[in-house]
Structures are given as C-alpha cells and as structure tokens.
Amino acid sequence: MGDVRDLRSAASARRRDAQTLxxxxxxxxxxxxxxxxxHWVMRTIADAGVGGSSNQVVELLTAELVSNAxxxxxEAGEVRVEVRIDAESVRVGVRDTGGGRPTVGHPEPTAPSGRGLALxxxxxxxxxxxxxADGKTVWFEVRTHED
Incomplete structure (x- = not known):
C-alpha cells in the first residue's frame, strides 16, 4: 500500500531524546x-513520545488532509505525507499533484462534507x-506541550 522512507538516518536521530525526528x-x-x-502517523508520533490530546488532533487533521488529497x-496519483517531530510540535505535510488551491469552507450544517480545512x-x-510546479502541499503544526 505505502512506501515508507525513514529519514532518521543518523544514529543520534534514532534515539528517543533526539531533537528532531x-x-x-x-x-x-x-x-x-x-x-x-x-495509522502510520499515529505509530510514528507515539514512538516519539507524543500522546494525549495532541496525538488525537494530529490523527484527525492528518486524516482530513489525506482525504482531501x-x-x-x-485519480491514480500519489499522496506523499511527511511528518516532522521536534521538542515543540508535530508538523504534517500532505502533498499531491492536484491543481487548484484549497480554501477553507463554511458549509451549511446539513452538508455532508467541506469542513476539513476549517478543522x-x-x-x-x-x-x-x-x-x-507539480502540485501542492497542505501542512499543519500541532504544539505538543503547553507554554
């Protein structure tokens, strides 16, 4: 189904206490x-020690962006998902080769879809x-701790 590329090449980046994964x-x-x-994103961020409500928000928003892509x-295109975790936040980027620029929608309450970017x-x-040149990346960041 998917092609996983682990970008944590240096030995120090594989440690749980590394600055960025x-x-x-x-x-x-x-x-x-x-x-x-x-599921892949949830395993990745859980392995990095991200839990609680931050974990749940990342799960929801990731699913929304991939669904949009x-x-x-x-049709028959690829969706590329990048996850970056540091001491402050989780950043997820979803890239596709579709045209257009996504916009935040405000659909009627009874509309079956259109709320993804609003979330x-x-x-x-x-x-x-x-x-x-060949598409777009929609990304978000979720802070993993309160100031």
Whole structure:
C-alpha cells in the first residue's frame, strides 16, 4: 500500500531524546489511503513520545488532509505525507499533484462534507499551503506541550 522512507538516518536521530525526528510515507490516492496514513502517523508520533490530546488532533487533521488529497487530487496519483517531530510540535505535510488551491469552507450544517480545512484552521497551531510546479502541499503544526 505505502512506501515508507525513514529519514532518521543518523544514529543520534534514532534515539528517543533526539531533537528532531522525521519520516515520509508515499501511498496511492485511493479510498484506503487516509486510514493507512493515519495509522502510520499515529505509530510514528507515539514512538516519539507524543500522546494525549495532541496525538488525537494530529490523527484527525492528518486524516482530513489525506482525504482531501484523495478526493480532489488526480485519480491514480500519489499522496506523499511527511511528518516532522521536534521538542515543540508535530508538523504534517500532505502533498499531491492536484491543481487548484484549497480554501477553507463554511458549509451549511446539513452538508455532508467541506469542513476539513476549517478543522485544520481551528485545531492546529499553524497551517498553510505551499504550491509546487507539480502540485501542492497542505501542512499543519500541532504544539505538543503547553507554554
């Protein structure tokens, strides 16, 4: 289903007390992708010691962004997910080769969809969209501790 690339190449980066951990997963843009990515991200951040409500927020927002990439990206495309964990936060970026620029929607209460980016905006510490010649990356950050 997915191609996991562990970016923690240096021995010091593999230790639990390392400053920054990073990983990447590439999956096909299909219905099962959000579930596969969500489970991978949850294992990755749990292994880094991130728990509690931060863990749950990252899980929800990751699933939303991957779902958007699958629904709005090209059929049979790839979705690339990057996770970066440091002492302050978790950053997740979801890249696809779809066109257009996502916007925050405010659908009617009875609408069946359209709330994903509104959730990202409301629950993340920061978020944004980075455009590329071949698509875009939508990313968010969640702080892992209170100041």
């Amino acid at each position: 990073a990983g990447e997963l590439v999956v096909q843009a299909e219905r099962s992708a959000p579930r596969v990515v969500r 699958v629904v709005h990206g090209p 990202v905006e409301a629950l993340s510490s920061d978020w944004g969209i980075q455009t590329h």
